[in-house]
Amino acid sequence: MPRQRSRPLCFSRKMQGAGNAVLIHQAAALKKQQAKLKQLGSPTYTLSDRTENPGYAIYRSNAERVDILANVFPVLLFAIAALVSLTTMTRFVEEERIQIGTLKALGYSNADVAKKFALFSLLASSAGVALGAWGGFMVLPKIIFKAYAANSTLSGFQIHFSWALLLTTWLIAILCTTGAALWALHRDLKAKPAALLLPKPPKGGSRILLERWHWLWNRLSFNYKVTMRNLFRYKSRALMTIFGVAGCTGLLVMGFGIRDSLSGISNIEYSRIIKYDLIAVQNSNSSAKQRQQLKKELNGKSVKGHTGIYFEQLTKKAGDDDATQSISLIVPNNEKNFKQYFAVKNRQTKKTLKLPQDGVIISEKLARLLNAKKGSSIKLKDASGKWRTMKVAGIMEMYIGHYVLMSPQAYQKIFHQSYQTNAQLIKLKKGAKLQRESQRLMATGAVKGINQNVNNQRTIDNIMGSLNRVMIILIGLAALLALVVIYNLSNINIEERMRELSTIKVLGFYDQEVTLYIYRETVILSVIGILLGYLVGIGLHRFIILSLPPANAMFDPAMTLANFILSALIPAVITAGVVIIMHRKIRSVDMLDALSSVD
Structure with a gap:
């Protein structure tokens, strides 16, 4: 019997031992899995709708930028066009002076005479508005959209017609044409038919202020004395010429200035200021083996250099729309080595800024959003949701993104915790493939995220390229308007003074001298x-530069000398071309016919 009882007992002990071994094995496996979970860290989740998608956000931001241009350029272009229309219609009434007198002498009433000019100006302005509406609603939007979306896959362009905008434009056009014609006609209709049948007498000359400055007036030649007197004699036409040329030149300066401010921003940002190629954010829960593998990759053949930093994303609601701004906090381990990867300079003074012991250096656009100056205090929220108060010790040059730089000593004072690096700024050797090196770093397991500068640069280049194409179109329109203004005013000037030009030709002036007689004033x-x-x-450039960039970027406000030269050269070339055309017209003037027209 005892033997029979001992067999089950032995068997149960063996089963118990086997079960313990399984439990020990499972416990070991569980510890390994727990270690892996701990290494991965706590999961984080981001909830966003499609409007927060980077593609949508960039498109919306660019659309808002173009909207700013649309609120500035058309107003100025229309104002200059209205000035030209006003001048043209006033001149048209003056040319018809004799016909007005004839109609009044034949018994036509003032209302009947006015119908001719009202109908003509109404048809002309309506036809111009119709043609402009077709170009403004159908042609230009497509051209601008193609230029704007050239670097994207956007399609499905839709045209939206606005009756309110069309009627407003039409009413303004009528006011500048029909209103101007009726206003000029009102003065002539008060005169008697006998006076209207004679050409309008030229304006009488008078002494000008310049003649009182004897030291200057006595040194002027006869031709320049005549020119100066004519400038003051035809004040209204002189002012219109000045305002017309000033408006066109201002648009050109603004357009070329914005183009210069857009071009090269990404190159400046990622070559002169940010000199590293990527940021590798380390995994705080990585193993010693993984950290050793990362160290091996950082000392590899493809890496030119690296330096340790503390990296964290801070946030702050700022801007006109009170949107949450993402701010990169960088605390270098070694400031001397950090200068090889990041240029910390002031844009105006070009001086290198040193990281202070008890303050921070912030990027220029962030300073504008927060209205911060040197010595100001700002509050930013860290990754744990705590607000940190920082004193601004300097403002550095930066065009893309928001940055806050501080020393390890300042970090310990502001964040009340010991400093340690958690990321690496990495500079690759020439010819190294960025994507491949990023994959190698991620494969070590000691890196949880990589920020590549090339991706940011491509995004910026796409945005700048789209806006630059739009600016080229607007510059072309401004140059075309300059041609219309200068040609129209020059032609009116010659037509009004045809008898005067014929007189000085009879007096023996050569054709070149007669042309210069007019164009000295124009020049x-x-x-x-x-x-x-x-x-x-x-002024316009400054306004656009401050309003056009998105909240996380700024454009270079500096304006190059070439901008001013080119903006002056375009009106100068147009003026020279008009001089050549008008010289032929002056040379072919029939002096006898012009002087005998009074008879």
Whole structure:
């Protein structure tokens, strides 16, 4: 019997031993899995709708930028066009002076006479508005959209017609044409038919202020004395020429200035300021073996250099729309080595800024959003949701993104915790493939995220390229308007003074001298208009540069000398071309016919 009982007992002990071995094995496996979970860290989740998608966000941001241009350029272009229309219609009434007198002498009433000019100006302005509406609603939007979306896969362009905008434009056009014609006609209709049948007498000359400056007036030649007197004699036409040229030049200065501010931003940002190729954010839960593998990759053949930093994303609601701004906090381990990867300079003074012991250095656009200056205090929220108060010790040059730089000592004072690096700034050797090196770093397991500068640069280049194409179209329109303004005003100037030109030709002036007699005034007025246009363009450029960039970027506000030269050269070339055309017209003037027209 005992033997029979001992067999089951032995068997049960063996089963118990086997079960313990399984439990021990499972416990070991569970510990390994727990270690892996701990290494992965706590999961984080991001909830966003499609409007927060980077593609949508960039498109919306660019659309808002173009909207700003659309609120500035058309107003200025239309104002200059209205000025030209006003001048043209006023001149049209003056040319019809004799016919007005004839109609009144035949017994036509003032209302009947006015119908001719009202109908003509109404048809002309309506036809112009119809043609402009077709170009503005159908042609230009497609051209701008193609230029704007050239670097994207956007399609399905839709045209939206606005009756309110069309009627507003039409009413303004009627006011500048029909209204101007009726206003000029109102003065002539008060005169008697006998006076209207004679050409309008030229304006009488008078002493000008310049003649009181004897030291200057006595040194002027006869031709320039006549020119100066004519400038003051035809004040309204002189002012229109100045304002017309100034408006066109201002648009050109603004357009070329914005183009210069857009071009090269990404190259400056990622070659002169940010000199590293990528940021590798380390995994705090990595094993010693993984950290050793990362160290091996950082010392590999493809890596030119690296330096340790502390990296964290701070946030702050700022801007006109009170949107949450993402701010990159960088605390270098070694400031001397950090200068090889990041240029910390002030844009105005070009001086290198040193990281302070108890303050921070922030990027220029962030300073604008927060209205911060040197010595100001700002509050930013860290990754744990705590607000940190920082004193601004300097503002550095930066065009894309928001940055806050501080020393390890300042970090310990502000965040009240010991400093340790958690990321690496990496500079690759020439010819190294960025994507391949990023994959190698991620494969070590000691890196949880990589930020590549090339991706940011491509995004910026696409945005700048789209806006640059739009600016080229607007610059072309401004140059075309300059041609219309200068040609129209020059033609009116010659037509009004045809008897005067014929008189000086009879007196023995050569054709070149007669042309210069008129165009000395045009050149002087154009120079004044160009100089005034510089001031207008600088003001517009500053307004656009501050309003056009998105909240996380800024454009270079500096304006190059080539911008001013080119903006003046275009009106100068147009003026020279108009001089050649008008010289032929002056040379073919029939002096006898022009002087005998009074009879």
